[in-house]
Every structure is written in C-alpha cells, then in structure tokens.
Amino acid sequence: MLLLEPDESLERDHICKLLWTGRFEAQARASLRQCLLGLGKILDPLECDLLEISRSRISLNTASVRSDLDDLEKALADGKWAQATASLLDIGGKQLLDQLNFGEEFEAWLAERRQAIEQKLQTQISDALDKLKTSGNPADQDKLLDAWMARHPASSRAIMADRQSGRTRIAILPFASQDSENIQGYFADGIVDELITALGQVPQMLVAGRTSSFQFKDTELSLPEIADLLHVSHLVEGSVQRDNTDVRMNVRLIDGQTGFESWSYSYDGTEDDIFSSRKQLARKITKELGAALKLDIAEPDIRPMTHNKEAYGLYLQGRALTRRAIGDGVLGTAIKLLEQALELEPEFAECWTALAEAHVYTAVYTPCLDKLGEVQRMAECAQKAIELSPKPGHAYAMLGLYQWTQNDAVGALDLALKAYQLEPENPAVVMRLGSFLLYCGRTAEALPYIEAAIDQDPVDGRNYGMLCVAQLNLGNIDAAIRAGQRMADLGQPSLHLAAATAASGNHELAVEQYKKTRLLMNSVIFPPAGTTPMSPEAMDAYWLLAAKGVHSGREDDRQQYCQMLEMLHASFPDPCDPTIVWPAIWMGYAPMVFKTLGKQITPPNMVGLMSLWADIEPIRQTRIHPDFMDFAKRIGLVAAWEKYGWPDLIPEPCS
Template structure:
C-alpha cells in the first residue's frame, strides 16, 4: 500500500480516523479520547483492514527499535475495543496469530473519497434471539435511562473508585423502581472517560434519558452534581447539586435518586423510593473498603482478584452485618474458583456466608442473587440456590445483574429453558457490557446442557475471542468441540489453554456444578480426553 497522505481520513463503523490531526471522531463528530500509542495501533489496523496483522508487526510498527512487553499491545487493543464499543467481533484476536479488523473502510484524501481495503463485513450474531447488540436499540415503552460514570473531581485518579461507587449505587437504586428500565452498570462504564453525545448514547443503548454527574470529595465533605438529559432532543430536563458530609453519603445518594425519579415520572410516590433505598453499612471505613474491592473485582487478573478478595474480607471484618460486602465477597469467590485461584478453605467460608444471606425477608435482590450463585457453586446446594434466585427475581427482575446470576443458577440446575430467556433480557439491559463474555459463556453452557452442541460451540468461540483468559469459556468450547467429534480442534484449544491453568487446578473442583450427574460426567470426560489439565 502506498504512503498515506497527511490529510487522509479513514471512515469505518461510524467512526472517522483523521491522520493529519491525529484524532478519532465518533458519528456525531465528537472527539474520542485515545492514548497516542493506541491511536498508532488503530491507524495500522485500519490501514490494513481485512488482513491479519501479527503482534510482531504491530510491535515493529508502533514501537520500532524499542523492546516492550506483549502487554503493551494487549493494553492498546483493549482500549481500542472500549472506545469503539466492540465486543470482539469487529477487532478480532486470532490466538497465536495476531489481530484482524473486519470492517469496511473508506479513505478520503483531500476532497476525493476513494474506496480502500474492504474486509468481510461481520455478520452480527443475534444473542439468544434478541436484537444484535451492535445495532441501534429501540427504547422500551416505559421510562428508560442510563447512569453514565460520574466524573471524579477529587484531584487524583486514585479517587476514581469513589465516583464509580456512587454511579453504581445510583444505578442499583434506580433499577429497583419498577417503573424504570435501567441499563446495567457495566454497559454504562464503557463510556467512562469519553466525551459523549447523549443522542448517540440514546441510540446505542435504547434509552430515553441519560444521567451524568460529578463527585468532588475534599476532606470530610462531598459534593454530587447530577443532570438529567432527554436523549431524543438533547434537552436538559433537570439538574441539581447535593452537598454534605461523608457521614451523610447514603442520604445524599437517596436525595439524588428521588430527584431523578421525580423529574422523569412526577407520579412516582416518594415512599416507593424511600422503601427501596437502604443504607448498606454504618461504617464508612467498611464502605470505602467495599468500593475499593469492587473496583478490582471487575478486572480478570490473579493479582486484582486477590486484592478484591482481601478488601471485601476486610470490609466484612469491620462490619459483619454489611450484607452487600459479604455478598460480593461470596460472588467473587465463584469466579476465583472457576479460574482455579482458590481452595477449599475459601469455598467453605464462602458457603457459610452465603447461607447467612439466604433469607426470604432480605430486601436487597443484589444480595440474594450473589448468595444464590455462591451457594450452588461453592456449596453444591441446588435447592437453596434456585429458591434464592426466585426470591431475587421477585424483588427486581429489571436488573441485568440479577437476571445474569439467576440465569447461571438455572444453568447449574440443568434448566436451560429458564436460563436462556434470562440471559437474553440481561443482554438487552446491558448491550455493551464489558463483561459480555461472562454472559455468553453462560449462554454457551445453557446450550450445552440442552444438548445443542453446535450452538454451544458457536457462543463459546465468541467468548474465547472476547476474553481469552476466562477459563470457563475455553472449557465450554473444548467440551463442545470434543463431543461434536472435532477432536483435533478440541486438542489444539486445550493445548492453547494450558499456560493459563494454575498448576494445582483440579477439573473436579472448577467445572460447573451441574445438577445432572450424567451431564457433569460427560463434560469432565470430554475435557480430559482433549487434554485439559487437571
């Protein structure tokens, strides 16, 4: 390919890459923040769209003559996917080979636009029968909204976790109000750090309203500023400022929730919001530790997982009645067990804590949904798990996280007919979720349990492309391939997985606790026949 002129602009997937100004713009013309090296990686991928680009080629192009770790490329690719709202279908990772940007690209040089490289346009798979997540989504009939990540104005990135915690608390509180359709936290956080056009957000997420705001924490004081915008017109419906002491943080959150609800739906009764709002703990130290743990729990590395586990435990140690911290601790232990990062002592304590949280009078569905998935994965108690899932769904079936956890419970109970509709609804509520791989690995296993191995293989392949380090996705793919008779592919996939598996990991411990022993035995046998360690 010839040398690119400085004035060239490349257009793809609703974005434009301006090489002369070195900026990436979205469909509305707004500038999208991107680190310089990530921009250089994207430039090389765009100018080579439709062609496999090896990791070595990227290193030589973007970091010529400099030795850098492979993680530098991985980090840039992750940032590119985040800003493009890509779940791994547009920018594909081909294990041990490189990267492939599958989009149609057009090039503008000065005033002349000419066709350039054309990759095969990706067919958008429809997740479990729903609209494809990459397509614009029509808002539901009831009031729908997303709480975008609140900006941290506290003077340092180390305080991001606090602003993120406020955002998550507001999302959770608003999702409990049955009049609202609330986009899940994880999809909302794909917009973090970006200058966004609320009209574009409305189209991408299918919502009527966007809530934006900021948090400033100084000493013992806190200020929350929030505004509500209508996505169709960009009209500001409401804005307000809330100030108080850190001791009043929960009251401040409740005030913001009430104000937003009142602006959207004047007929809402304040008593409904007051009934659903709850103060998670009297200890601000425990709450701070909980938020710090939450900020690490969403990252899928052993180091972050260990840190999150320790922080959750410290929060519970300070306040043993802090149910939400205890629930997130046991829920996080499920992921740790599935990755082979924990042992029997941790599972036994998690089972004990989960049993303490299993209460039909528990008002918080977020506590119940985590207890439900923990009691079956850590303690193999299917009956208690399904019962707790039903309690959680009865309290809030409009939360993507509740739907996701309960869908997993039904997978473990070998009831795929109940699991798949819940996964579908969770994906609709969180269509751009960075944790989409967790959802789709559940979809894959639901199809596996149902006996549809082709579908299981299809969804598991997507999971491995999205999150190669998520071992349940790799196991689902290997098991489905092996039972389909594609033994060579299964063994290749097992060999590619070996470096990710801890040396003391046992298959008997880490595979899903399927209620049907026949399904469980067949799954283990397939994995072992393919050469999966453990």
C-alpha cells in the same frame, strides 16, 4: 463537500489539503484552479450561479441546489410526515459522499461531518416522533420510525424495546471523578451505585447491569454508541469534583440516540453532606429523572448501607477489585479491604455480600487449593448478609452455590428462585437462576432467564458462555457459535466456542479455537492449583494434545487425552480441578466425570455440569452411560428433577 457545509464557506487552502494530499502547496492550488475552471465550463450554459468564489474561500449558493438530505430536513421541519418518510426510505442506509477516497485527512474530515449530520438528523427524527406521539398520530409515527430503522436499526433498538415492554431502558454510567486527592473515583462510584439501586426499584424502568455499565469507564466511544451496546434509550452520566471537603456533583440525562443532554441536576456541598444525605439525593434524582422522562414514579425505598464513611470507602474499593477479579493479588486485597470495612461496621449487610462474592471469586478465578474453604466462608458471609438484610436477593443466590457443593440441588434451586422473587431485575440474580436450571438439564426453561440477563447486562462476556451452552444443548448450533464468538470478542476463553464449532463439524477450526485459550493463561484463566509452571514449549505441546483430544473428532486423539486426564487426576493436588473435569465432559469420558463431579462439586468445576446436556457426540456418552442415573442421584439432581421437573433429554419415569 460544499453541500455538507451549506451555510459556511471553505478555505481554498483547506480544500487543497484535503483533496490533493501529498502534493506541494503550489501544485495543489493549481489543481484546485483547474478544477474550478472545469466546473465553470460545465455550469455556464446552465446560467446557474452555483459557486461563490473568492481568492481565499469558496461557498455554495444554497438557493440554486437541492439534495436528498435537504429535502428530508425540510419535510421534517414543515411537518410533512409522509414526504419525510418517503425521503428516508429512498436514502436507506447510504452514507454521505459514499465511495470517495482522497486519503486519510479527507476521511477524517468526512467522518466528522457524517457524525455531525447524523446527530442533527437523529434530533430532528426524535422531535418528529415526539410531535406525532403528542398529536395522537400513531400511524404516521410508526411509518416514520420504521423508515428510520431501515437507516439506523441499531440506534432504534432501544426505542422499539421501550415501546414493546412499556418500560424505559436506562443505564447509569460511571461518573467522572475530578478528585484533587486522587482516590481513584471510589467516591463517585458509590453515588452511581446508589442511583442504580434506586432506579432499579422503579417499575417503569429497566436499568442496565452494573457489570456492563462499568465497562465504559474512561471509554472513547460516543454516547449513542454506548447506548446501542447497552440496549438502552437513555443514559445517565455525571461528574464529581472534590476540593478538600467541598464537592460539586453534576448529573445529566442523555438521549441515547442523539447524545444530547435533556436534563441536568447539580449539587454543591461538602463530602460529609453528600455522604449523610445519599438516600435523599438518590430519591430526589430519581424523582426528577422520572419527571424528565414523563414517568409517574413512586418514591423508591432505599436502605442506607452504612453511616460509617470510612467503612463505606473501604467497601467501595474492595468491591471494585472484586469486580475486576483477574490479576495477581487482586482478590486477596479485596478481601482485606472488605474485612477492614466490617471491623468498622459489623452490621454492613452489603459489605458481607461483597465479601461472600470475593471468596467465591477466589475459588473460581485463582489457583486456589482450598476451594471448599473459600466456599464455606462465602456461605457464612452470605448468611450473615441475609440475617442483617433479608430483602436483597444476591446473597441468597450465592448461598445456593454452597448448596450445590453439598449435593443439595433442591436447596440450590430453592434459594435461586427466592433470590429471583426478591430481585427479578438484578441481572446477576437472573443469570444465576438460569445457570442453575441449565445445570439441572432444564435448558428450555433456563434460556429465557439467560437471555433476559444478557439483555440487561450485554457486555459481560461470561454470560455468553451460558448462552452458548444453552443454544448448543437445544441443538441451535449457529446461535451457539454466535454466542461463543461474542464471548471470545469480549476477552473470555474460547472453550465454549470451540465446542460449538466442533458440533458444526468443523473440527480443524475447533482445534485452533481451543488452542487459542492458551494465550489467556495467567490473565483470564490460571494453571491448576499447586502445579509447577510449564515451559512455553511444554505448554504449547499440552494445549495441542488437549485441543486434538477434545475436538479433532479422531478416536485415537481422544483416547490419548483420556489417558492424560487419568495421569493428571492421579498427580494433581486437586484431582477435581476444572482442567480435568471440563475436557472429560466434552469428550464424553463418563468414568472421569463420575470420579470428579461425583466426588466433589466446587464452583469452578460445576460449570461443567451445564455441558452434560448437549445431545451430540461424544458429549452424550456420559448421559447414556449405565451409571449416569446413580451419579445424578448422588449429586442431588434426581431430587431436583422430582421436585421441579425432569430435564429436557430424560423422560419422567412412570409412577
């Protein structure tokens, strides 16, 4: 303990409290005296004045003791790189004061000391790597970095990614809003959005996706932990404090390894000043960030969203609710706010895109009977956004969803590719292209896009569903299970995890995983539109029947659930509801697949298309059914294959 505080003394009472927790003070003091007497007897023959003891405090004579940590820090300070590398390799992944347990208070103290020492060591390593880079010593730089990765592989991931790609990976975190009027931080979110857009245009940077960045609003995680989860080497954080119309904005660049500030910028003005000069501020901050990161960057071309401050505020609030998606009335409120913004500013292209997204989310995430109506409105909004501003790609990608509902897979892929050409660094656009390829059965081609989107937006649980299916389709069962588990860990339904687990042969666990999805009813997924809510007992019985039918591996369970799907198809207000479509695909129940997807594809049930391409039983039964090619032609897949290439599991016909 004293060695971890080499330049400080510890109070005797503090030591007693940490090491003899639960004893009376007098007993703890007596135990400490006995301990010191014992140490004295051991040290006396060595003639080493190791401890300096007073009535109230104890300290260490640092000249009389060495440690592996001390040797490492001295080697780094003296520029003895080979010695520092050897010390790091010798220490490896061992923790300070490992395997000591004296109770919760000691553990809390030790965790604090470990964190402080690790941060100090990270700073020293970072400084050493910079010196080696400046001095042109790549061999020693690589050795030291490799040794550091042996101890901290996670914190070095972003550095290695930077070095391999030649790009700096950065995330813009939600700004803290200290708003005296308590408008829930939308003003601060707008500034973050402008910065993400501006930095996303810098070729030397790879900016983390909005969805993942905003997951860390009001988080208790440390900055290095956030950087590790987002796979970035640097973070930008800030705060906006507003008092009436006066605004103070602070922006800071944070080293992702150490959590230390390496650059800062402040702005004082009025709210109107910041609103009217958003474009100039984003450019200035981008330029100064580039200088701080030693990047020679060109000035980004930033399109001002709107000059109407009220419309801008409504847009930010509506988009924030759209991003949330889940919750009673959330999307309906989002649509109203966005429509109000467009009444004030009809040529607000970004708001039209946000409204398009809110409509498609309504079709996907609510028990909506008029799914096709929502899709039609989504397409109209996306088309309006494109007319006003043809450069952003996201609207094209959403318009591609509409083409799927029209059985125009060629048009969908055309639009997804155009969106990608316009915004290749937008993870939502990249994932959309990957998903479209996945729906067409071109899984090997889709996987790199899916992985790239997840790399840039790694805390969006929905993306891991795509990855799980892609790996399952390719026969990578263990990788599919890992992706499905990550999806479940991030709070998404475990349906795809169950499918991967069943493919591994563990049917009992797959049934349990599928049943767990019932716990997310009315929070992440909803009952079918227009149906009467079931009692808890009836719902438990239904989910057990469904889980066994889909994943028990028993033919009698499968047949029983297929009969249930026929009944649901005949009685549901929406006979093509995902509640019917998805299980039919996983059970290889081809007649139901053809009756539902063959009649109408909607955004929520089209997700089932991607699971058609797993070459495992019983899923493959639909693909090998004699009517499959007629079905594929009817929904536009054959036309897409003829233009873009045939799927992995179907050979191209001979001409």
